[in-house]
Amino acid sequence: MQFFFEVLIGGLLSGIMYSLVALGFVLIYKASGVFNFAQGAMVYLAALSVVGCMEKGAPLWLALILAFAVMTLFGIATEKFVLRKLVNQPPIALFMATIGLAFFVEGLAPMVFGSDPRALDLGIVDEPIESILESAGMVISKFDLVAAGVAAVLVTSLALFFQYTRIGRALRAVADDHQAALSIGIPLQHIWAIVWGVAGFVALVAGMLWGARNGVQFALTFTALKALPVLILGGFTSVPGAIVGGLIIGASEKLAEIYIPPVMQSLFGGNFGGIEGWFPYVLALLFLLVRPEGLFGERHIDRV
Amino acid sequence: MLYREAGQFKTSYAADQQLFPIRQDRIGVLLLLAAAFLAVPGMASEYWFSAILIPFLIFALAALGLNILTGYAGQLSLGSAAFMAVGAYAAYNFQLRVEGIPILVSFALAGLTAAGVGVLFGLPSLRIKGFYLAVATLAAQFFIVWCLTKFxxxxxxxxxxxxxxxxxxxxGHIFESPREKYLLVLTVVVLMALAARNLVRTSTGRAWMAVRDMDVAASVIGIRLMPTKLLAFAVSSFYCGVAGALYAFCYLGSVEPDGFSLEMSFKILFMIIIGGVGSILGSFLGAAFILLLPIFLDVGLPWLAELFHLPFxxxxxxxxxxxxxxxxxxxxxxxxxxxxxxxxxxxKEKLRLWPFPH
Structure with missing residues (x-):
């Protein structure tokens, strides 16, 4: 039972890491209806630019600021040179454009900052917390707890930003209805630039935590694939959905990895590891059969 | 002037409904086929066959399959490579386990197997739409590849x-040289492309397009959504499955599940987007573009680097x-x-008037 809880908590905490990436998707989808496949590449770009700046001798805080500047510039450029030209195109064209964007970034970032895997030290150690290990015998990493804390702060501040600031209100208006927002004088293109900037910031945070955990390398782009089931489970348009979805996916995927392969092995023989790769997708798929718009997504009403 | 259909009167239904109703199109297609079947085998080198022409035809077939699903029926899918994998492995197993089965039969059965798997993963499309469905088809991509690796x-x-x-x-004839394999692949692809062109103008094809444009409206005018969507998944997966079988048997010779990666699915999706969503011709153009681009870059970039003395x-x-x-x-x-x-x-519209625009 104790082992079960250990796996469960480990899964929940790693789920938070998925949520961080999923958040970036949600922000952009909410405000512009673009399914931004380049979010994983943005995580990679953010982490690389921090490491790159630090290699040039900048201290961590400066590197973070510089990376944030890079991400903001990237967001504005994307809006200006890609999305603005694709206004009124079908969503699939925009989706394809972001896949192209992902390729572009995956080529550009390592060219500028170097492609060899590097470690990123944030000053947080990835080791079990001793007091919990002694009292309950469970291994819970300090790093995971910090990540969870960061995610909580990020989500709270995003929620406050959306709810109470002028820009946040404008963002919600744009998300509700582009035309209506335009007609009351909200500058759509500024708003999109801001959203991409915010998504860049979220990618920076995700890049920091993932980079510190697994090293800054090309595999960071695959975090997007981890975030997709989270996204459809929680709903494309919901910030809390991304968090809850992340928790569910993280926990169930770790539990499945532990408990399903032995069963399969006793049935068929052979080695059935690596369930993590597809289990979240199948879980999300089955879930969608019951609720097609995800947990917190907006119900889609068709009008003829 | 050259491409003008004026004066071509149809006097029977059969003439009006033929596959290529414009004479210039008929001639063009025949010329193209003659070139592909007669001229190319004589001229192309071994490298051209095995590195460019065969993969081009195979990927065009896969893109055609995806185009039926995405372009005509409007269901976005990111799992085409997985259905190709199903086709490849099914054909291999039919050859291995059924004594004396003709290879073309096993290709067809491989396509049918892929179609069955496609229907299974198409079931969610009855409930889910748009990007939710696209992400859901990723389940097929990862699950199928995992199964092929682990069982x-x-x-x-x-x-x-x-x-x-x-x-x-x-x-009794063994297809061994790249030229023979090219001719085999070409025959299969041409037949299936003609079948697809025919299919999309039947009531089934029109039902797909109605579903693509708005499925609620389609169901209101009496199109049954479930069979229509599932049929689209089945036909699309059949095409991908046959393409996968050809990929294994006529192109690479030996394949592994990880080869049918998400990247390959994206490539096929790129082909139909670049080529043209909802167009048979587009599948071919897109496949040519996406396959040739990396080759051009491979050759062109080092050349440019040398030209400008850049240390790449x-x-x-x-x-x-x-x-x-x-x-x-x-x-x-x-x-x-x-x-x-x-x-x-x-x-084509320009050619209608060219060279006398007024």
Whole structure:
């Protein structure tokens, strides 16, 4: 039972890491209806630019600021040179454009900052917390707890930003209805630039935590694939959905990895590891059969 | 002037409903087929067959399959490579386990197997739409590849699921040289492309397009959504499955599950977007573009580097390739969102008047 809880908590905490990436998707989808496949590449770009700046001798805080500047510039450029030209195109064209964007970034970032895997030290150690290990015998990493804390702060501040600031209100208006927002004088293109900037910031945070955990390398782009089931489970348009979805996916995927392969092995023989790769997708798929718009997504009403 | 249908009167229904109603199209297609069947085998070198022409035809077939699903029926799918994998492994297993089965029959059965799997993963499309469905089809992509790696029976107990395709033998003749394989692939692809062209103008094809444009409206006018959507998944997966079987038997010879990666699915999706969504011709144009682009970059970049005395390392060259590939995708979407097939349409309209525009 104790082992079960250990796996469960480990899964929940790693789920938070998925949520961080999923958040970036949600922000952009909410405000512009673009399914931004380049979010994983943005995580990679953010982490690389921090490491790159630090290699040039900048201290961590400066590197973070510089990376944030890079991400903001990237967001504005994307809006200006890609999305603005694709206004009124079908969503699939925009989706394809972001896949192209992902390729572009995956080529550009390592060219500028170097492609060899590097470690990123944030000053947080990835080791079990001793007091919990002694009292309950469970291994819970300090790093995971910090990540969870960061995610909580990020989500709270995003929620406050959306709810109470002028820009946040404008963002919600744009998300509700582009035309209506335009007609009351909200500058759509500024708003999109801001959203991409915010998504860049979220990618920076995700890049920091993932980079510190697994090293800054090309595999960071695959975090997007981890975030997709989270996204459809929680709903494309919901910030809390991304968090809850992340928790569910993280926990169930770790539990499945532990408990399903032995069963399969006793049935068929052979080695059935690596369930993590597809289990979240199948879980999300089955879930969608019951609720097609995800947990917190907006119900889609068709009008003829 | 050259391409004008004026004066071509149809006096019977059969003439009005033929596959290529305009005479110039008929002549063009016949010329193209003659070139592909007669001229190319005489001229192309071994490299051209095995590195360019055969993969081009196979990927065009897969793109055609995806185009039926995405372009005609409107269901976005990111799992086409997985259905190709099903086709490849099914054909291998039919050859291996059924005594004396003709290779073409096993290709067809492989397509049917892929169609069955496609229907299974198409079931969610009855409930889910748009990007939710696209992400859901990723489940097929990851799950199928995982199954092929982990169940040793499917790859006859080979390590990490690698299979070596059996010999391609039809009526006692063994297809061994790239030229023979090219002719086989070409025949299959041409027949299936003609079938697809025919299919999309039948009531089934029109039902698909109605569902694509608005499925609620389609169901209101009496199109049954479930069979229509599932049929689209079945036909699309059949095409992908046959393409996968050809990929294993006539192109690579030995394949592993990881080869049918998400990247390959994306490639096929790129082909139909660049070529033209909802166009048979577009599948071919897109496949040619996406396959030739990396080859051009491979050859062109080192040449440019030498020309300007830039010290490019191999890593940099591969980064630049990715970068240019991504940039070109975006560029194409911005300049011509309806794909290369649309350019051809515009050209046709111009040709109607050319060379006397007034």
């Amino acid at each position: 040793p029976w499917l790859s006859n107990n080979s390590s990490s699921g690698v299979i070596s395709a059996q010999k391609v033998e039809i009526l 390392s191999t890593a940099t060259v591969s980064h630049i390739q990715t970068l240019v590939f991504g940039a070109l995708i975006m560029f194409f979407l911005i300049v011509e969102p309806h794909g290369l097939a649309r350019l051809w349409q515009i050209a």
